[in-house]
Amino acid sequence: GVDGGATTPLTGHAFFGSMRGMFGLHIQKQVSPAFAVGAEGMLMVNTSSWNNPMVAYAGDTEFYANGRSSTAIDRAYFGMYGSVNLFNLIGGVRCDGPRFFDIEITAGAGWGHNFNSPQAFAPYAYGVRDQNYFMTKAGLNFNFNLSSVFTLSLKPSCLLYTSDAAD
DSSP states (O other): OEEEEEEOOSSSSOTTTTOEEEEEEEEEEEOSSSEEEEEEEEEEESOGGGOOOEEEEETTEEEEEOOOOSSSEEEEEEEEEEEEEHHHHHHOOOTTSOOSEEEEEEEEEEEEEEOOOGGGGTTOOTTOOOEEEEEEEEEEEEEEEOSSSOEEEEOOEEEEOOSSOOO
């Protein structure tokens, strides 16, 4: 499937004012009518504006650098997930084809990555590295089954990670 949407921080910033675009791909295997597993990848656009100033060093002097990436794609998530279709789990599978609307609970985990550009810390770019961290995901999928092979989904979810990401 093809994914597109928006991402925004839940705390510390204006919800709609900090909203940024995101896009990605996913592949999913329906194990049973009620359970599916999949893998997904998402790229986020211009999210480094959410970053707090980062501590940088020039010799023995500590200062705060901006910490904003100079690339358009500055954050990525790649992970695995599982989902449970509540309507098929509780109500059973319909013999005449899929329901027009159903809801799934989804949860997963994966790898997060920030693309930190050395130009963001210029002229003190020594030691600036990209950041990698573990992420967890939880959310709902609101599925509109337009045919037996085509579904339009709204997928609100929260991606949680540690703000003190390890290098």
